[in-house]
Amino acid sequence: xxxxxIVTACCAMLSACGDxxxxxxxxxxxxxxxxxxxSHSKSIEVDVGNSLRIALPPPEPVADWPQAGGFPGHxxxxxxxxxxxxxVWTARMGSGxxxxxxxxxxxxxxxxxxxxxxxxxxxxxFDLKDGDRLWRVDLAPLDADAGSFGGGxxxxxxxxxxxxxxxxxxxxxxxxxxxxxxxSLLSPARGxxxxxxxxxFLVTVDNEALALSAEDGxxxxxxxxxxxxxxxxxxxxxxxxxxxxxxxYTSGELFALRMENGTVLWNDLVSSIRRTDQVAELTDIRxxxxxxxxxxxxxxxxxIFTAIDLRSGRRVWDRDxxxxxxxxxxxxxxxxxxxxxxxxxxxxKTGKARWVTALPRWKNAEEKTGLIIWTGPLLASDRLIxxxxxxxxxxxxxxxxxxxxxxxxxxxxxxxxLVASDTLILVTEDGQLVAYR
Numbered sequence: 001x002x003x004x005x006i007v008t009a010c011c012a013m014l015s016a017c018g019d020x021x022x023x024x025x026x027x028x029x030x031x032x033x034x035x036x037x038x039s040h041s042k043s044i045e046v047d048v049g050n051s052l053r054i055a056l057p058p059p060e061p062v063a064d065w066p067q068a069g070g071f072p073g074h075x076x077x078x079x080x081x082x083x084x085x086x087x088v089w090t091a092r093m094g095s096g097x098x099x100x101x102x103x104x105x106x107x108x109x110x111x112x113x114x115x116x117x118x119x120x121x122x123x124x125x126f127d128l129k130d131g132d133r134l135w136r137v138d139l140a141p142l143d144a145d146a147g148s149f150g151g152g153x154x155x156x157x158x159x160x161x162x163x164x165x166x167x168x169x170x171x172x173x174x175x176x177x178x179x180x181x182x183x184s185l186l187s188p189a190r191g192x193x194x195x196x197x198x199x200x201f202l203v204t205v206d207n208e209a210l211a212l213s214a215e216d217g218x219x220x221x222x223x224x225x226x227x228x229x230x231x232x233x234x235x236x237x238x239x240x241x242x243x244x245x246x247x248x249y250t251s252g253e254l255f256a257l258r259m260e261n262g263t264v265l266w267n268d269l270v271s272s273i274r275r276t277d278q279v280a281e282l283t284d285i286r287x288x289x290x291x292x293x294x295x296x297x298x299x300x301x302x303x304i305f306t307a308i309d310l311r312s313g314r315r316v317w318d319r320d321x322x323x324x325x326x327x328x329x330x331x332x333x334x335x336x337x338x339x340x341x342x343x344x345x346x347x348x349k350t351g352k353a354r355w356v357t358a359l360p361r362w363k364n365a366e367e368k369t370g371l372i373i374w375t376g377p378l379l380a381s382d383r384l385i386x387x388x389x390x391x392x393x394x395x396x397x398x399x400x401x402x403x404x405x406x407x408x409x410x411x412x413x414x415x416x417x418l419v420a421s422d423t424l425i426l427v428t429e430d431g432q433l434v435a436y437r
Contacts, residue, residue, distance in 0.1 A: 044321060044344050047352035054345065054354060054399045057331045059381045065109045065420040066155040068192040069326060072240040073291040078330050079419045081380035081436075088423075088437045090410060091131035094118025095431055105152030105192045105235045107427060109420035110174065115153050118431055121164045123153065123172065128421055131435060137177035139164050150205075150235060152192020156214065161200055163189040169200070169217055183217035185210070191235035194245075199259065201238040201245050209238065209247040209255070211262060221262035225249035241291040244310060252283030252300050256313060266313025270300035286324035295348070297334055299323035305336060307351060317351030326416065330379050335398065337374055337386065343396060357401035363390055373414060380419045387413035387426055393436075409434060 059080040062070075070076040093107075093116045107116035113134065114126040124136035139162060150165040159180065160172040167188040171180040185204060193200040193212075199220065200212040207225035212218065226249065239246040244265065245257045252271035255264060271283040289298040295316065296308040305327070306318035322339040333354070334346045341361040345354040363370030376386035383395035383404055389412035395404045411428035418425050424436040 043340060044319075044338060044342055044353055044356050046354070046356055050347065050352060050354065054333060055331065056333065056379075056382075056398060061422065062419065063421050064111070064155075065106075065418045067108060067194060068105050068152055068154065068235075068237040069239070069288045069290070070418070072194050072196045074239050074288045074326065075290050075292040075329050077379070079378070079380040080422060081383075081419055081424055082422060083437075085424065085436045087407070087434060089131040089435050091126055091133065091433045091435075093124055093126070093427065093431050093433045094122045094136070095120040105237070106415055106418050107425060107433070108153050108155055109418065109423075109425065110155045112421065113174070114425065114433065115155070115160055115174065116427065116433060117151050117153050117162060117164075121151060121166065123160075123162055123177065125174070125177065126433060128423060128435075131433060135177040137172070137179070139168075139170055139172075139179070141166055141168070150188055150190025152190075152235060152237065154193050154195045154200075154237075156195035157198075159214070161193050161195060161214065163191070163193055163202060165190065169193065169202070169212065171214075171217065181217055183212070191237040194238045194240055196240040197259070201240060201247075203236055203238060203247060203249065207249040207251060207253075209245070209257065209262070211245075211259075223247065223255065223257055223262045223264070225253045225255065226251040236286055237288055239289045239291050239296075241310065244291075246289045246291065246296060246298075248285035248289055248298065250284045252285060252302055252304075254285060254289065254296075254298055254308075256310070268306070268308060268313060268315070270298055270304050270306060271302040284324065287326040290327050290329050292329045292348075297327040297329055297348070299325070299327060299336060301339065305346075307334075307348065319346070319351050319353075325375060325377075328377050328379055328384070330398070333398075335377050335379065335384055337376055341372070341374055343377060343384065343386065343401065345398065345401065355401035357396055357403070359386070359394070360388075360390075373412075375414055375416050378417050378419060378424075380424065385417055385424065387417055389414055389429070391428075393417075393426065 059078045061080040095118045112128045121140040122138050125134040154161045162170045167185045170182045187204040187206040189202045193202040198214045209223040211220040243259045247255045255267045283302045299305040303322040305321040307316040325337040328335040332348050334348045341359045343357045373389040377384040387393045391409045391412045393407050411430040415427045426434045
């Protein structure tokens with residue numbers, strides 16, 4: 001917590017360097033337009049030579065979305081969202097994002113209920129059908145300050161498992177919100193736990209991977225990566241398939257660990273030595289790694305998107321594309337939203353780009369002000385769904401990249417959308433759940 005506070009304080013001081021508290025005698029700013037360093041200048045080229053029509057598996061209905069990224073391996077393929085989709089309800093889930101608190105991870109859907117954690121670590125349950133709130137419980141410690149950064153929810157075997165920005169993990173009864181047990185961590189986990197075979201897997205802000213017992217939360221093993229003093233604000237959860245746990249760190253390291261004891265099977269550095277700007281120097285893996293049919297798809301902020309053989313750790317292919325979003329795998333294709341606000345369809349076998357669609361990057365395109373952050377994509381019934389910090393939800397053709405439709409939201413969205421029981425769920429920055437059906 002002390003290390004996170006130091007980083008936050010340093011960022012606050014740096015952000016104020018242009019203000020008058022340093023005095024009025026400093027040099028005047030250089031003339032000309034200011035361009036945000038958050039926008040990467042690199043652009044992706046479509047690879048020629050492959051004119052075969054893109055074919056995807058048919059949409060399949062999914063009743064539940066029980067963990068971050070859907071299932072433990074984070075591969076959800078082609079979801080069903082039938083009929084002409086329109087907004088059916090909006091519900092207040094709790095406190096919205098502020099300077100002292102932020103949303104980090106998706107809500108989950110289990111048994112016709114939505115479980116969502118707000119920016120003040122209040123967990124609430126809602127009816128998926130109409131958005132009515134069923135119960136709420138404050139998970140913050142009694143002596144905690146207001147606001148928290150991080151946390152998330154997962155479900156398995158009749159229990160909710162919740163991490164908070166206060167460095168704790170809890171088991172909660174999904175029927176009424178009763179706390180079953182509470183354990184303190186050495187440092188906070190900003191992402192939701194991944195649950196598999198009676199074990200909880202999570203990553204802390206100090207780049208430690210922990211395996212805990214789902215029964216009572218006691219530690220089974222831990223693994224440490226390289227600690228980073230500076231990192232992008234966000235959340236990440238391990239991916240699990242069979243006996244392998246994939247752990248991403250803010251250092252750009254990706255470790256494959258044995259599930260029962262944390263032994264290292266292989267590791268890779270998802271980071272490029274060629275970096276286009278200051279933000280690309282941050283080597284975070286912020287999108288969830290995805291495991292599909294023996295391959296791992298993972299993107300790093302520092303200009304690398306790669307496919308890795310799960311068993312050997314050998315890279316199958318890689319591309320110089322940076323992203324903080326989770327790749328979406330469907331059949332033989334992988335869709336990725338780049339840091340350059342480009343939605344790309346890649347051939348999952350070769351890594352070749354089939355099409356590229358540029359998304360709006362600025363609220364004022366002429367002046368290049370008001371940077372727009374996009375999140376997604378999610379594939380549902382032959383449309384890729386994305387949402388933006390400017391309060392827009394968009395659908396794009398997975399076959400051609402053509403924009404199909406747009407809709408305005410009550411506020412901006414920075415959390416990945418999800419689909420369960422034929423319903424699309426989004427969370428706005430001001431703390432609202434928005435449902436489309």
